[in-house]
Amino acid sequence: MKTPGMARQRLLLVEDDPGNRMTLSMLLEDEGFTVVTADSFACATQLLGDAPRYDAVLLDSRLGDGDGLSLIPLVRCRLPAAKLVLVTGWQEEAGRCERVDAVFQKGRHFDELLACLARLLPPRS
Template identity: 40%
Template sequence: MLSSPSSSRPVRILLVEDHDMVAEAMSLALERSPGLEVVGRCASLASALVDAGRYKPDVVLLDRRLPDGDGVSLIPGLESLVPDVRVLVVTGEGGASVAARVAEAGGAGMILKASPLSELEDAVRRVAAGEVVFSHALLGDVLERLTGRVSAPGAKLTPRERETLDLLGEGFTTAEISGRLGVALNTGRNHVQRVLEKLGARSQLEAVTIARREGLLQ
């Protein structure tokens, strides 16, 4: 059973964000909001674990992309370290696939960085109270992904196609990808084309954009 923070004390927040200006804006907004207290700020997965153990926050506001890895992967570790903690992921971009990953990892929700600060404050209060918070635009898709009724983009990519997508994400051309995979140019083109088809993309740039949005690329 979830234990909500006592009404006699503020909701204690650990902010994990590697962009100083974003972290400062979030921190100021949260500190000015009655009943909320930022007890720590850090900028990496490693320091988040250290600070979570030190401060025992009620809510961890966790950036999805950090210098030492994917924030979503940290959720189980945080919840193991601080059993009653609620983790709210903050991301610059993210679709239903990323939101489903957050839910599967045990996260309490996901909010976009572009959201008004008032929405961020509201989301923190709600997850602290035991609610799960995803945007209405994503919630239906998240439920469908979790119940297996809709496949996530990229779910049907073969290992070789995932490797091709990784190389596209690094900015390599089709010829360069073919060389790195050790295949003929036509074979490389076929790999790239299948990646585009499976992601529903019309160009390599669009494929990379979709892959980043859905959490297939960092």
């Protein structure tokens, strides 16, 4: 099932859990997104420093080697037009994130993430 207008949207997925990263990446690619993954705070920092072009960043709030929330200013600086979705399993973090465009709670259905991305990203022709 392809999401209309979402094809060729380029996403950066920052997720340190290998299973979550692989599953989410595959599901998003099946929907027509181009997905680049970062498995750590350090990897995300490097990818964001390489003059990237991403339409959206899906950011895990807690990474094994750093606080994902600390990446928010870097994302906003390097990718001012990109949409930023905080992906978290921690309800209390949703309230302290003013500079994100959306919060997606881990464990929710994938279709809800697709609906969120459809609301945030302009359709591509």
